[in-house]
Amino acid sequence: MSLNYYDLILPVVPKGTFTYTSEHDIPVGSRVKVFFGSRIEHGIVKGKADKIHPDISYKNINEVLDDKPVFPEKYLTMFNKMSNYYQTPLGIAMRGVLAKSILSSERLDVDCDISDKSILLSLSNDQHSVYASLTKIIDSGFSANLLHGITGSGKTEIYIELVKECIKKGKQVIYIVPEISLTPQIVQRLSERLGFSVPVYHSKLSPKRKQKVFWGFNSGCYPLVIGARSALFIPSDNIGLIIVDEEHESSFKQEESPSYQLRDMAVMYADILNVPVVLGSATPSVESYFNALNGKYRYLELNKRFNEKQLPEIKIIDLKTSDIIDNLLSVKLYDKIFEKIKQNEQVLLLLNKKGYSKHLICKKCGTTLQCLNCSIALTYYKKGDYAKCSYCGEIYKFFKCSECGENDFLDFGHGTEKAVEILRELFGDTVIKLDTDSVTSHKKMQSILNDFYSGKYNIMVGTQLIAKGFNFPEVTLVGVLNIDNLLSLPDFRANERAYQLLMQVAGRAGRFIKKGEVFIQTYNPEMPVFQLLNSDSEKFYMEELSRRKEHDYPPFMRMVRIIISDTKEDRAKKTMETISEKINEAKSSETKTLGPSPAPIFKIKNRYRYSFIIKTPNVSRIQVLGRIARENFEVLKKGNMQLKLDVDPYFFM
Numbered sequence: 001m002s003l004n005y006y007d008l009i010l011p012v013v014p015k016g017t018f019t020y021t022s023e024h025d026i027p028v029g030s031r032v033k034v035f036f037g038s039r040i041e042h043g044i045v046k047g048k049a050d051k052i053h054p055d056i057s058y059k060n061i062n063e064v065l066d067d068k069p070v071f072p073e074k075y076l077t078m079f080n081k082m083s084n085y086y087q088t089p090l091g092i093a094m095r096g097v098l099a100k101s102i103l104s105s106e107r108l109d110v111d112c113d114i115s116d117k118s119i120l121l122s123l124s125n126d127q128h129s130v131y132a133s134l135t136k137i138i139d140s141g142f143s144a145n146l147l148h149g150i151t152g153s154g155k156t157e158i159y160i161e162l163v164k165e166c167i168k169k170g171k172q173v174i175y176i177v178p179e180i181s182l183t184p185q186i187v188q189r190l191s192e193r194l195g196f197s198v199p200v201y202h203s204k205l206s207p208k209r210k211q212k213v214f215w216g217f218n219s220g221c222y223p224l225v226i227g228a229r230s231a232l233f234i235p236s237d238n239i240g241l242i243i244v245d246e247e248h249e250s251s252f253k254q255e256e257s258p259s260y261q262l263r264d265m266a267v268m269y270a271d272i273l274n275v276p277v278v279l280g281s282a283t284p285s286v287e288s289y290f291n292a293l294n295g296k297y298r299y300l301e302l303n304k305r306f307n308e309k310q311l312p313e314i315k316i317i318d319l320k321t322s323d324i325i326d327n328l329l330s331v332k333l334y335d336k337i338f339e340k341i342k343q344n345e346q347v348l349l350l351l352n353k354k355g356y357s358k359h360l361i362c363k364k365c366g367t368t369l370q371c372l373n374c375s376i377a378l379t380y381y382k383k384g385d386y387a388k389c390s391y392c393g394e395i396y397k398f399f400k401c402s403e404c405g406e407n408d409f410l411d412f413g414h415g416t417e418k419a420v421e422i423l424r425e426l427f428g429d430t431v432i433k434l435d436t437d438s439v440t441s442h443k444k445m446q447s448i449l450n451d452f453y454s455g456k457y458n459i460m461v462g463t464q465l466i467a468k469g470f471n472f473p474e475v476t477l478v479g480v481l482n483i484d485n486l487l488s489l490p491d492f493r494a495n496e497r498a499y500q501l502l503m504q505v506a507g508r509a510g511r512f513i514k515k516g517e518v519f520i521q522t523y524n525p526e527m528p529v530f531q532l533l534n535s536d537s538e539k540f541y542m543e544e545l546s547r548r549k550e551h552d553y554p555p556f557m558r559m560v561r562i563i564i565s566d567t568k569e570d571r572a573k574k575t576m577e578t579i580s581e582k583i584n585e586a587k588s589s590e591t592k593t594l595g596p597s598p599a600p601i602f603k604i605k606n607r608y609r610y611s612f613i614i615k616t617p618n619v620s621r622i623q624v625l626g627r628i629a630r631e632n633f634e635v636l637k638k639g640n641m642q643l644k645l646d647v648d649p650y651f652f653m
């Protein structure tokens, strides 16, 4: 019998494709089980082997798991493109997007009795005209569409109608939202409107749940899956539409390898599948806005709230000239809150920092308490009396000053825990907190939201979590206690992020009958972002784009950030220097580089970090320069030194 040679993608470092043999004809996209060294691994058949070396004796494939392929060829094309663009070996890319429990799981027969009991709702005229132009795209091949609709304009309703239309045509929909485990109401809303319990997929599900949704969608039985990033990677050959809600969210950029940007992957995948993709947001990313301006994306706008309610006016409170209570609350905002509570209305307060205090400072010598593994000031948590590193998660129960050995500290800067303490002193126990510390589970999140929704509390204070698409009818006041820390980050998107966060949180006020008000406290009222909040959003995007152009930032330039990290500081430094020299020698004149320099957070988990940034208008240069970095790194690397190549980076710390 003749032997077939197959290239397999295996979820292993470093390269990820390996040649194995089989006597059987195995279709591309099938899952197989093999011995890899002494381990068992599960992988995917990528195709017949490109090259066979006569003197290598290849191992045999132990078992074929599927009688028909699970991963369509277009899926594998997408996978290849992702691996190329993000400069990540296929094996690592695979590990990053497919759970091991899926690769090895038995195909499940999922019961999919999904009957259409959807609830009808009539769209407003504005919604209808956007919907009408979007329904045309279904069945018309690839198109990328940006739906820019202000907060409360009814974007979600349009997505729902599109989903229904697609299902009617017998096609499946992938619906992506950021951090779905933190936003349970969207699932409830979709399920109610569509009339069936919508399957949810994200990385925190149990393997069993994951398998059920995966096979349910893969078999074509579930017409829709809603999920976080990983939902994009459930294969099926009947996908008709991809929706990415809150497309501006930076959590769509995956930090670990493969550090893909989900929005960009969704557009790339839709192009390969030849289906439409809809990106929606009240505050689109500058990149997407730019793509719409230059015609790459179709631009659709909803500039009125669904119920004709006005957007609240945003007022700035200058903390430099205000009387401030407990270093937290200006008297003006205090009076407003007091007034709202008297009328039994609700208030959302944003504070962009968890924990009790931002820093602990030694009372004797003034040293800031730092993590021993990272160059990061520790956050103090009063409940539990410990300090914690927000990077490595290390908890310090007993701590003393690293300089003088004293253990008497001043807590400095307010986190949400301290804000709640102060607010309870001022307003009584009508205050509840919402941040990732208080949300220990899905259930807990639901119960906090329900309690607030039902009016048990008047004030909810929290981190950016409180800005996430909530519909609280009684919220008539939104206060931003401080976001100055966000604006001072060394990140070219800091301004954009602040704008988005402020517009999103402001959008939670006055969504229903009562009028909303928004106050932002800041020590820097002169910052440009504060001037643009009440004007036409076009003004913000145009100003931001011209700033980016002037300074050679995306979307005018592509960026790659290279990080070398090592437990030995000088080794990391030298390696980064050599690699940056090689890149500088090879770069063309339109390519610019920054660094090498120590990363803003110089040490994380005991690894010293050096960074180097490449900016180029030419996408293909990214591949070339990236290869130079990787090849030189392979030669230079010692011990457990690591290279990170981040294409289109979002994190600059």
Ligand SMILES: Nc1ncnc2c1ncn2[C@@H]1O[C@H](COP(=O)(O)OP(=O)(O)OP(=O)(O)O)[C@@H](O)[C@H]1O
Residues within 6 Å of the ligand: 121, 122, 123, 124, 127, 149, 150, 151, 152, 153, 154, 155, 156, 157, 158, 281, 282, 306, 307, 469, 470, 471, 507
């Ligand atoms: N056609 C409609 N008929 C009845 N209610 C609607 C309609 N469209 C929207 N609504 C209601 O208006 C509110 C805002 O709509 P929705 O949440 O869809 O807006 P959005 O644009 O997605 O908001 P955001 O970006 O602020 O999250 C919701 O309570 C929704 O139920």
Ligand SMILES: [Zn+2]
Residues within 6 Å of the ligand: 371, 372, 373, 374, 376, 389, 390, 391, 392, 393, 394, 605
């Ligand atoms: Zn740490």
